[in-house]
Amino acid sequence: MAAQPTGEHPTNGLDETVHQRHRLGILTITSEARRAEFGYLRGALDLTPGNLSRHLTVLEDAGMVKVEKGYEGRRPRTWVSITRTGRSALAAELDALAALVRQHADAAKRAEAAAKSEAAESGDGEFSGDGGFSGDGD
């Protein structure tokens, strides 16, 4: 097996609060706007209100988003904005994921190279074996 690169493994950079795909989606959307409305998040991520609410609670408890409630006329509105902590956590998560992708790609390349060299070695063996076989035939 190829030697692991020195340094910390990228999975150590994954934050379980952020790594969940819907919470990653919430952080991504809120990082793209000053504030995102509850209804937009619900539609964009295809979540039920309760489900989205639970994910927001997890993120709010971790200090990654700020939830503000208000009214627009008689219509209640809930706005979600990302905090500095949330931005840092999102950036760290994306960095860790990118590092994992790079590591997978490197590992795949190494495995491919190893397979090729193994095939070449076994090919040499077959050649000499064939020679031996033809010799027996004679």
Place this chain on the structure above:
Amino acid sequence: MSDGGQETGSGAAGGGGRDGRDDDDVRGSDSTAADSQRGESSASDSPGQERVHGAYPVETPEQLLGEVAAVRRKTRLARHAYWFPLVLFGLLTCASIPFYIVRLPPSGASVGSSPAGPVYLRSAYLGGFGMLTGRYITYYWLAAILLGVGATTAWYRWRGNRVGLRTAARGYLITGAVLLLLALAIPALAVRAVPRLMILMPGDLLIRGTFPLVVIGIGLCYLAWAERSIALTVIAAGYLALSLVASLYDIENVLYRLGWNLSPAVSGLPNVVLPALVLLLSGASAWAVQRRYDVRPPSLTDAEAS
């Protein structure tokens, strides 16, 4: 998750947690033991509802990064609304055309009489330096830029409420206010107190009276940053370059070489009309694209959101 968590969830986001399905969805879709690490029990789960890791499709880092990129792209498309300021400033520029029609003074009178009003309203940055432009052009551009910046900020706020995504438009308002303040203060200070500031007012750049277009271009560059739009960045950079050309060069010269011989009274108009056309055409194209994404999010009922 515990019931306690459920109460917190309803309080924080106002969404729900009213039905067991939602709770199960969140529990089940959590990728790992993030919640269990917080000491949240699964006591409310019935045995049949228990979900182990692996019951949901595990996504690779490539897939997650792809989803993030797709969500980011979709969010930006939904948030983009820059067609309005492009069209608005294009129309405001068109409305300024009468001020750029040269009215030659009667023979014997001096050319370039001082514009009316107090010195701080004769800003060279707002067209006041133009020798042959209308006397009240600084008033027009002051009002037009104030109107444009205010209406653009209100537009982004209205559309943010409609779509559910707010753009950081307050920074645009501040940028516009600062630019106008500088445009008024620098010439006044240069005349009254700090003559050295005249270095900031090169005649070559201000003499045609089209520097307000550069001010609009700087504002559009800020909007491009706030919108995180490559298309608007290209438009704003192109427009800013064109407005600088319009301030430094008589575009009429090019038209003359092409065979268009304009009368002296309207010879300055190409410097205004061309940037206005760029704004109007860009705005119309952006509108054609952006109206497809101008969709209200599904609204919650009062009961759901309370």
